[in-house]
Amino acid sequence: MPRLTSLPIAAARWSARHPKRTIAAWFAFVALATALAFVIPVKETTDADYRIGESGRAHAMLADAGIDAPPMEHLLITAGQGRLDAAAATAAADEIAQRMSAVAGVQQVAPPVWSGDRTSALVSVVVDKAADPAALLSVTHAVAEAHRDLHIAQSGDLTVDAGIQGRVADDLHAAEFLSIPATLLLMLLAFGAVIAAGVPVLLAIGSVAATLGLSAPLSYLIHAEPTVGSLIVLVGMAVGVDYSLFYLKREREERAKGVTTPDAVAIAARTSGHAILVSGAAVMAAMSGLYVVGAATFSSLATGAIVVVAVAVLGSITVLPALLVQLGRWVDRPRLPLLWRLNARIGQGGISRRLIAPVLRHPVVSLVMALALAIPMAVSAAGISLHSANLSTLPPDIPAVATAHRIAEKFPSEGTNALVVVRAKAGQQQVVEARLRELSTRAAATPSFADLGIDPIKVSSDRSVTSVELAIPFSEQDSRTAEAIHLARTTLAPEALDGLGVDYAVGGWAAASLDFADRQSERLPWVIGFVLLLTLVMMVAAFRSVALALISAGLNLLSVGVAFGVLRWIFQDGHFSEQLDFTSPGFLIDWIPIFVMAILVGLSMDYHVFVLSRVREYAASGLPAREAVRQGISDTAGVVTSAAAVMVAVFSIFATLSMLEMKMMGVGLGVAILLDATVIRLVILPATLVLLGERTWRRARHGVDSAVAAQPGACAHPSAPAYATDREAICAAYASTAAGSATP
Numbered sequence: 052m053p054r055l056t057s058l059p060i061a062a063a064r065w066s067a068r069h070p071k072r073t074i075a076a077w078f079a080f081v082a083l084a085t086a087l088a089f090v091i092p093v094k095e096t097t098d099a100d101y102r103i104g105e106s107g108r109a110h111a112m113l114a115d116a117g118i119d120a121p122p123m124e125h126l127l128i129t130a131g132q133g134r135l136d137a138a139a140a141t142a143a144a145d146e147i148a149q150r151m152s153a154v155a156g157v158q159q160v161a162p163p164v165w166s167g168d169r170t171s172a173l174v175s176v177v178v179d180k181a182a183d184p185a186a187l188l189s190v191t192h193a194v195a196e197a198h199r200d201l202h203i204a205q206s207g208d209l210t211v212d213a214g215i216q217g218r219v220a221d222d223l224h225a226a227e228f229l230s231i232p233a234t235l236l237l238m239l240l241a242f243g244a245v246i247a248a249g250v251p252v253l254l255a256i257g258s259v260a261a262t263l264g265l266s267a268p269l270s271y272l273i274h275a276e277p278t279v280g281s282l283i284v285l286v287g288m289a290v291g292v293d294y295s296l297f298y299l300k301r302e303r304e305e306r307a308k309g310v311t312t313p314d315a316v317a318i319a320a321r322t323s324g325h326a327i328l329v330s331g332a333a334v335m336a337a338m339s340g341l342y343v344v345g346a347a348t349f350s351s352l353a354t355g356a357i358v359v360v361a362v363a364v365l366g367s368i369t370v371l372p373a374l375l376v377q378l379g380r381w382v383d384r385p386r387l388p389l390l391w392r393l394n395a396r397i398g399q400g401g402i403s404r405r406l407i408a409p410v411l412r413h414p415v416v417s418l419v420m421a422l423a424l425a426i427p428m429a430v431s432a433a434g435i436s437l438h439s440a441n442l443s444t445l446p447p448d449i450p451a452v453a454t455a456h457r458i459a460e461k462f463p464s465e466g467t468n469a470l471v472v473v474r475a476k477a478g479q480q481q482v483v484e485a486r487l488r489e490l491s492t493r494a495a496a497t498p499s500f501a502d503l504g505i506d507p508i509k510v511s512s513d514r515s516v517t518s519v520e521l522a523i524p525f526s527e528q529d530s531r532t533a534e535a536i537h538l539a540r541t542t543l544a545p546e547a548l549d550g551l552g553v554d555y556a557v558g559g560w561a562a563a564s565l566d567f568a569d570r571q572s573e574r575l576p577w578v579i580g581f582v583l584l585l586t587l588v589m590m591v592a593a594f595r596s597v598a599l600a601l602i603s604a605g606l607n608l609l610s611v612g613v614a615f616g617v618l619r620w621i622f623q624d625g626h627f628s629e630q631l632d633f634t635s636p637g638f639l640i641d642w643i644p645i646f647v648m649a650i651l652v653g654l655s656m657d658y659h660v661f662v663l664s665r666v667r668e669y670a671a672s673g674l675p676a677r678e679a680v681r682q683g684i685s686d687t688a689g690v691v692t693s694a695a696a697v698m699v700a701v702f703s704i705f706a707t708l709s710m711l712e713m714k715m716m717g718v719g720l721g722v723a724i725l726l727d728a729t730v731i732r733l734v735i736l737p738a739t740l741v742l743l744g745e746r747t748w749r750r751a752r753h754g755v756d757s758a759v760a761a762q763p764g765a766c767a768h769p770s771a772p773a774y775a776t777d778r779e780a781i782c783a784a785y786a787s788t789a790a791g792s793a794t795p
């Protein structure tokens with residue numbers, strides 16, 4: 052057997068020699084890593100992690116001065132029926148103040164504030180960050196029960212966060228509950244045997260569990276975003292099953308040719324194992340591009356994805372070979388008779404050969420037709436509008452969210468706003484305050500702002516920082532809100548503070564969203580360039596072909612464009628909103644497209660590397676280019692289809708969840724993977740390779756023995772490649788090499 056020098060072969064060799072040790076070590080690793088989640092509390096992102104640009108400077112000045120807004124809870128009092136009774140509402144507000152003051156963590160309860168039309172009263176409660184939302188809600192429910200003629204509801208920083216976290220936890224539980232049986236069912240269809248179907252699923256579950264545990268200590272280096280757990284499940288189940296599927300399919304294919312189990316594992320290690328390493332590295336490289344953005348959300352998601360892919364790769368090249376050697380032919384037991392016979396009747400690449408035949412006969416027509424479908428979808432992505440998640444993107448059936456919508460309608464000061472924050476010497480405070488009051492008056496006189504209704508000025512205890520709040524009478528996603536912030540930054544604030552020599556910045560949540568979008572737009576070209584360049588270099592290193600690397604980059608760009616176009620058409624334009632159960636906010640949540648781009652480039656490389664590796668094997672064995680493409684894609688299309696089906700199934704589950712960003716991510720990735728595995732990998736890729744012809748595989752044909760000599764059974768069984776002109780010499784060389792090598 053040839054000397055085993057590459058990492059996957061070396062790992063398979065050791066694991067195959069020590070299967071029980073390897074399996075025990077893997078389970079110990081998963082158990083210890085999972086235990087970390089119970090021992091180490093996760094360090095979640097804080098407001099400071101999200102500070103970007105001018106809004107970040109404004110919020111930092113407020114926090115440093117101690118006048119950063121503390122958490123607030125608001126209780127909205129309206130009439131149960133008819134007009135609001137002012138006396139009854141006042142009595143309820145007094146009871147709220149009395150009961151809330153006794154709750155731990157409550158700092159202050161403000162007197163009730165009446166809406167302009169006197170149909171609503173609002174009681175604001177200042178609380179500590181450590182206050183228990185459940186304790187606050189219990190008071191609200193008790194007062195509401197005592198005043199049944201009124202409608203009393205609560206919303207605020209703590210209750211909205213609690214509602215979101217609860218919903219995310221429910222969504223994550225639903226995804227876990229549905230994704231595992233769905234994946235197992237697809238594996239049963241792919242293999243027709245219970246053990247073969249269960250092994251990839253168990254390894255994927257182990258990878259996810261281990262990563263969730265490892266995320267706890269890692270969160271102290273890079274704080275964990277609330278949605279990172281959902282991402283780890285999504286990516287971990289997809290790639291974990293895919294990698295095992297690639298490996299297991301190849302091992303079974305070689306055994307079917309008459310190769311012994313140890314030799315079959317060795318062949319799978321050299322071929323599929325190598326493809327797994329390259330694919331995993333491509334996914335991690337693509338995800339590392341998210342660090343270029345320099346935002347907490349992307350850094351956290353990138354870390355979670357990179358770790359779960361690394362763990363999945365580790366399991367695929369270590370414990371999977373050990374399991375296959377230990378199980379032997381028992382991996383195909385117990386068989387499901389109907390599915391087993393169906394798979395046997397279809398055979399290796401039976402369906403794909405029929406599908407790819409017209410593409411190979413008419414590559415130009417096939418390529419033009421496929422591009423005519425994909426390019427318009429990609430071009431439509433140019434009209435994407437981005438905005439951060441806000442009330443309009445949260446599930447309206449969360450009670451605190453529904454109440455927040457009603458509060459924003461009745462009380463503009465609790466809706467969209469901008470903050471002008473000034474840092475100056477204490478002796479300048481009175482002048483600064485006077486200028487800011489003048490600024491507030493001028494702003495309210497423009498169509499872009501409204502009267503706040505309360506004193507807009509806040510001053511720090513040392514009189515060094517002064518802020519003014521400006522109410523914006525539009526929703527956060529309204530284009531007029533961005534215009535209002537731009538007006539404050541370029542005209543109102545500079546004119547009001549001219550000549551004072553002070554440090555100032557315009558912030559607020561709407562401004563923060565605008566700054567985040569600007570940061571993303573500014574760095575998106577760098578992210579795309581980084582990801583494509585890194586994957587380009589990796590493809591050149593893996594296949595020694597610049598042409599293949601350029602084809603890979605082009606297909607990745609096309610896949611990303613199609614994904615963006617689909618996201619815009621569905622979520623921004625609102626198509627299929629009823630079927631997917633969402634209300635279009637008129638934009639895409641700002642972090643979704645760039646994240647989908649990074650993860651899609653990585654995941655699509657799984658198929659790309661796997662397919663090209665097999666085509667290269669046949670090309671290296673001396674097969675003509677067209678025949679190598681036909682045979683290579685036919686052999687791998689079934690595996691790619693099964694792998695894509697797993698990914699699409701997992702992503703589709705996320706499309707059914709209630710959080711809109713999870714829907715966007717699931718639909719975008721699911722549709723893109725489906726098109727990538729069909730239109731791009733079964734039509735555009737083979738058509739392009741056929742048109743390029745022999746030029747693509749010149750280096751593969753140099754040293755033609757690389758594929759044949761890699762296969763222990765290649766010179767022995769009837770299905771050995773017979774296209775190499777010097778096949779006999781290769782087999783003789785292989786035989787002499789095998790005599791001096793150990794079999795794993």
